[in-house]
Amino acid sequence: MTGINLGFLKDSWRLARGYWHSEEKWQARGLTAVIVTLNIAHVYILVLLNMWTNRFYNALQNFDREEYVSALGEFCLLAGMYIIVAVYELYLQQMLEIRWRRWLTKRYLDSWLANRNYYRLQLLDNNTDNPDQRISEDLRLFTNYSLRLAMGSLKALVTLVCFITILWEMSGILTVPVGGTVVTISGYMVWVALLYAIIGNWLTHKIGKPLSKLNFDQQRYEADFRFSLVRLRENSESIAFYGGESREGQSFMKRFNTVLANFWEIMKRQKQVTWFISGYGQIAIIFPILVTAPRYFAKEIQLGGLLQILAAFGKVQDALAFFVDNYPLLAEWRSVVNRLHGFVCNMEQVSALADTGATIHKAAASSLAVAGLNIHLPDGKHLLSELTFSLETGDSLLVAGPSGSGKSTLLRALSGLWPYAQGDITIPSGQTILFLPQKSYLPLGTLREVLLYPGPRQPVRDEEIYAAMTLCRLDWLKGQLDNVEDWSHVLSLGEQQRVAFVRALIHKPDWLFMDEATSALDEPTERMLYTLLRDQLKNTATISVGHRGTLTGYHKKKLTLDGTGCWSLLNL
Numbered sequence: 001m002t003g004i005n006l007g008f009l010k011d012s013w014r015l016a017r018g019y020w021h022s023e024e025k026w027q028a029r030g031l032t033a034v035i036v037t038l039n040i041a042h043v044y045i046l047v048l049l050n051m052w053t054n055r056f057y058n059a060l061q062n063f064d065r066e067e068y069v070s071a072l073g074e075f076c077l078l079a080g081m082y083i084i085v086a087v088y089e090l091y092l093q094q095m096l097e098i099r100w101r102r103w104l105t106k107r108y109l110d111s112w113l114a115n116r117n118y119y120r121l122q123l124l125d126n127n128t129d130n131p132d133q134r135i136s137e138d139l140r141l142f143t144n145y146s147l148r149l150a151m152g153s154l155k156a157l158v159t160l161v162c163f164i165t166i167l168w169e170m171s172g173i174l175t176v177p178v179g180g181t182v183v184t185i186s187g188y189m190v191w192v193a194l195l196y197a198i199i200g201n202w203l204t205h206k207i208g209k210p211l212s213k214l215n216f217d218q219q220r221y222e223a224d225f226r227f228s229l230v231r232l233r234e235n236s237e238s239i240a241f242y243g244g245e246s247r248e249g250q251s252f253m254k255r256f257n258t259v260l261a262n263f264w265e266i267m268k269r270q271k272q273v274t275w276f277i278s279g280y281g282q283i284a285i286i287f288p289i290l291v292t293a294p295r296y297f298a299k300e301i302q303l304g305g306l307l308q309i310l311a312a313f314g315k316v317q318d319a320l321a322f323f324v325d326n327y328p329l330l331a332e333w334r335s336v337v338n339r340l341h342g343f344v345c346n347m348e349q350v351s352a353l354a355d356t357g358a359t360i361h362k363a364a365a366s367s368l369a370v371a372g373l374n375i376h377l378p379d380g381k382h383l384l385s386e387l388t389f390s391l392e393t394g395d396s397l398l399v400a401g402p403s404g405s406g407k408s409t410l411l412r413a414l415s416g417l418w419p420y421a422q423g424d425i426t427i428p429s430g431q432t433i434l435f436l437p438q439k440s441y442l443p444l445g446t447l448r449e450v451l452l453y454p455g456p457r458q459p460v461r462d463e464e465i466y467a468a469m470t471l472c473r474l475d476w477l478k479g480q481l482d483n484v485e486d487w488s489h490v491l492s493l494g495e496q497q498r499v500a501f502v503r504a505l506i507h508k509p510d511w512l513f514m515d516e517a518t519s520a521l522d523e524p525t526e527r528m529l530y531t532l533l534r535d536q537l538k539n540t541a542t543i544s545v546g547h548r549g550t551l552t553g554y555h556k557k558k559l560t561l562d563g564t565g566c567w568s569l570l571n572l
């Protein structure tokens with residue numbers, strides 16, 4: 001965990017600056033300028049109110065009714081201005097925050113989805129835990145904390161400059177006898193305030209430092225706990241069949257105990273910080289009175305002057321204590337920046353992986369050709385060496401081999417998903433590929449959206465969908481095209497596999513990759529579906545992965561892998 005050093009500030013700046021240089025830069029800059037102006041106006045009104053304090057209390061002390069009434073009028077004016085500025089300062093800051101967050105979220109989502117980075121991210125052995133949390137939670141916190149801290153420190157700085165000037169002018173000169181001589185200190189209240197704040201800030205930093213790492217860990221532990229709960233929901237049926245409740249319960253509690261243990265540490269550390277901050281705040285109330293009172297009793301200043309000095313001391317303290325007061329926020333902000341920076345670096349790393357893997361050429365050819373394809377695992381172990389074959393339109397290839405021999409990984413490499421591969425794959429340009437996995441992905445939404453996933457290139461008529469459903473023996477679902485359900489829980493595994501075949505019939509891809517796409521079906525249904533593919537999709541070339549011997553009968557070629565890199569290709 002790095003501290004707030006130059007490197008860290010660079011990282012934060014890198015995360016933040018994009019929006020102010022984006023296509024929305026003029027809106028962003030304009031809004032920022034207005035907020036900064038309101039910020040300064042806010043401080044200016046506080047300065048006027050501070051001067052008003054002097055005038056008002058002197059009028060009271062001098063029993064000057066006319067001055068008193070006039071000061072009241074001035075107060076109404078200042079208070080009115082203060083309210084308007086305070087309302088719009090917050091409103092516009094929130095407007096900037098939400099716009100900035102929208103821009104960042106869109107950008108992060110785009111780069112997460114680009115080049116299938118979301119998939120490659122999980123292949124990397126790294127610390128990108130829960131990208132979903134980075135995008136939903138951390139971006140929200142980042143925009144909120146950054147604006148609060150930036151505008152807060154600007155306000156603190158302007159306040160400091162204004163009120164130090166007032167304090168300097170009002171402090172007078174302190175004479176201290178040292179030995180035989182007398183030392184005079186101008187603006188002594190300023191020095192007192194500075195000394196007080198520097199000691200306070202330094203001590204708070206020392207006490208609160210571990211909070212940053214603790215907060216960082218807390219977010220991660222919370223997300224891990226949440227993720228384990230989501231997994232139960234997603235796999236509820238399997239877990240229920242296994243009767244795995246007690247095992248799941250233990251796993252939940254283990255994760256939750258980590259959340260608790262870390263939270264205890266945060267509480268303990270926060271307690272120490274609060275001890276200090278509260279004591280520091282209380283002393284700050286009485287301390288300036290003690291230091292200024294001698295001048296009041298010596299009649300060097302009036303009641304109004306005394307109160308003005310106290311108020312100015314308070315403001316200088318507030319400004320200098322900005323760091324102290326916002327230490328927890330600063331610590332959390334630092335954790336958020338570190339997490340987001342880690343995420344961005346990992347995204348860059350996986351984006352670089354997008355250029356690795358086998359080279360896929362789109363060429364004006366009629367066949368899919370694989371030449372010298374080598375596939376290995378992230379740890380370097382070879383799965384497949386120098387694979388070479390080609391498939392013509394309407395061809396069908398069965399990929400067989402023992403479990404773990406790399407059949408699915410071959411399909412990943414052919415689809416450009418697997419970065420640990422070398423060789424050349426030529427795909428006829430302008431042709432489409434559809435992938436049918438063993439467990440179909442069924443998005444949330446209507447059955448129509450499920451059947452057409454990931455979305456047709458052209459509108460599809462209902463009759464066409466009905467015809468495909470009939471062919472795949474899903475007639476009973478015809479009346480439910482517009483029903484919204486969690487279809488992955490409603491449909492059986494075999495039905496989900498038939499849904500995937502409906503998609504294939506509707507999309508009519510040029511190339512169809514199937515990874516044990518009929519494993520949950522009985523053999524007659526499997527035969528029916530392969531016959532359908534042959535009859536309905538005459539121009540589609542298929543590559544199927546499967547273990548069943550019956551599959552051999554539906555293919556023209558068979559590629560067998562042995563998992564050590566060797567392979568053989570047979571014409572059936």
Ligand SMILES: Nc1ncnc2c1ncn2[C@@H]1O[C@H](COP(=O)(O)OP(=O)(O)OP(=O)(O)O)[C@@H](O)[C@H]1O
Nearest residue numbers: 123377378383401402403404405406407408409410
């Ligand atoms: N993301 C990954 N990281 C590391 N190893 C992986 C990864 N994905 C797959 N493997 C390994 O690659 C090897 C081949 O896996 P693959 O899924 O291609 O086998 P398969 O032949 O399709 O197996 P099965 O018939 O059981 O489905 C396996 O040993 C597997 O553990």
